[in-house]
Amino acid sequence: MTKKIAVFPGDGIGIEIVAEAVKVIECLQQEFGLDVEIEEGLIGGAAYDETGSPLPEASLDLARASDAILLGAVGGYKWESLDISVRPEKGLLGLRSELSLFANLRPAILYPQLAHASTLKEEVVSGLDLMIVRELTGGIYFGQPRGIRTLDTQINGKPERQGFNTLVYSESEIERIAHVAFKTAQKRDKRVCSVDKANVLECTELWREVMERVGKEYPDVELSHMYVDNAAMQLVKAPKQFDVMVTTNMFGDILSDCAAMLTGSIGMLPSASLDQNSKGMYEPIHGSAPDIAGQNKANPVATILSVSMMLRHSLAEAGLADKIDQAVAMVLDNGGRTIDIYTEGTRQLSTSEMGDEIVSALKSLNV
Ligand code: IPM
Ligand code: MG
Numbered sequence: 001m002t003k004k005i006a007v008f009p010g011d012g013i014g015i016e017i018v019a020e021a022v023k024v025i026e027c028l029q030q031e032f033g034l035d036v037e038i039e040e041g042l043i044g045g046a047a048y049d050e051t052g053s054p055l056p057e058a059s060l061d062l063a064r065a066s067d068a069i070l071l072g073a074v075g076g077y078k079w080e081s082l083d084i085s086v087r088p089e090k091g092l093l094g095l096r097s098e099l100s101l102f103a104n105l106r107p108a109i110l111y112p113q114l115a116h117a118s119t120l121k122e123e124v125v126s127g128l129d130l131m132i133v134r135e136l137t138g139g140i141y142f143g144q145p146r147g148i149r150t151l152d153t154q155i156n157g158k159p160e161r162q163g164f165n166t167l168v169y170s171e172s173e174i175e176r177i178a179h180v181a182f183k184t185a186q187k188r189d190k191r192v193c194s195v196d197k198a199n200v201l202e203c204t205e206l207w208r209e210v211m212e213r214v215g216k217e218y219p220d221v222e223l224s225h226m227y228v229d230n231a232a233m234q235l236v237k238a239p240k241q242f243d244v245m246v247t248t249n250m251f252g253d254i255l256s257d258c259a260a261m262l263t264g265s266i267g268m269l270p271s272a273s274l275d276q277n278s279k280g281m282y283e284p285i286h287g288s289a290p291d292i293a294g295q296n297k298a299n300p301v302a303t304i305l306s307v308s309m310m311l312r313h314s315l316a317e318a319g320l321a322d323k324i325d326q327a328v329a330m331v332l333d334n335g336g337r338t339i340d341i342y343t344e345g346t347r348q349l350s351t352s353e354m355g356d357e358i359v360s361a362l363k364s365l366n367v
Helices: 014-032 044-051 057-064 088-098 112-117 171-186 202-215 228-237 249-262 301-313 318-333 351-364
Strands: 003-010 036-040 068-073 103-109 129-135 147-155 158-164 191-196 222-227 244-247 270-274 280-284
Touching (some): 003 057, 044 088, 103 171, 112 318, 129 171, 222 228, 301 318, 301 351
Parallel strands (some): 191 244
């Protein structure tokens, strides 16, 4: 049966990079018999401009009716002064939460071809292959109560205000992300490092306790714990010590940017956000980069690799996913580089040239 892919380009470079990923999907349809249909929807600032909402009902319906979702990026200067409740980011957060996409997989893999594009020494990062499992629909991002309230006190001659957010996790929320982390580790090097701040925050004291409990069901996987401040330091100092890291929504947001940069460019890394049934949304981990939007400069590889993750996790097409991964490696081997990963002696490509080269490489694999 034809599977349906919802495509949300979003804002900024989202539009350019998703166009390249769509070329890849179309090549798979035409040359490799992939049976999918694509339908585009609005999200983020683009949706706000058109409908007044960053996540219009029609987009939500489209996402619900699809087997998988491909998303570019949301946000930009233009919408920065909007109320937080209608900011582009709210569209993305709404989609994650409405579809219960609680498990966010963020691999950080260093391509050998890019070992010297990292700001870290080659020996620190070469061979790096770690997976961050970030809880995505709970924690401080969604906890209630939240807001800005007025106090009885005064500041600068005006009533003083107080901002507040709530860090909450229920045991069932922690359990389900723990299972994802342990199952992911079983397919890898069988080590999970759970990152928390259990020395200060009760919520993550509970996190640690539940991780231990669930860990007993996976005796083949080694579980360790690390405080988040130390984890940030260790990621920069000796990142290869990690196999799978599992952590809360906000810690995962921060650590995954850090891990991404170890690989040379945030423009290389895809992500998957999955629900209980492996329905998923796939997106690059970088943002909308409004500073370079519309210039045909952005790196589409993270989005193209997100298509590969989609084929693997939601569309049961691991063979085609391997082909995309291979095609990307071939282009890197041939010296193709967008500006973010360009080094002397390589060939600088635009966004669309990178997409075209990956598509040609893919075609050459169809023998
Ligand atoms: C990410 C992004 C989002 C997040 C923003 C755009 C809401 O930084 O996917 O990491 O904080 O989750
Ligand atoms: Mg982030």
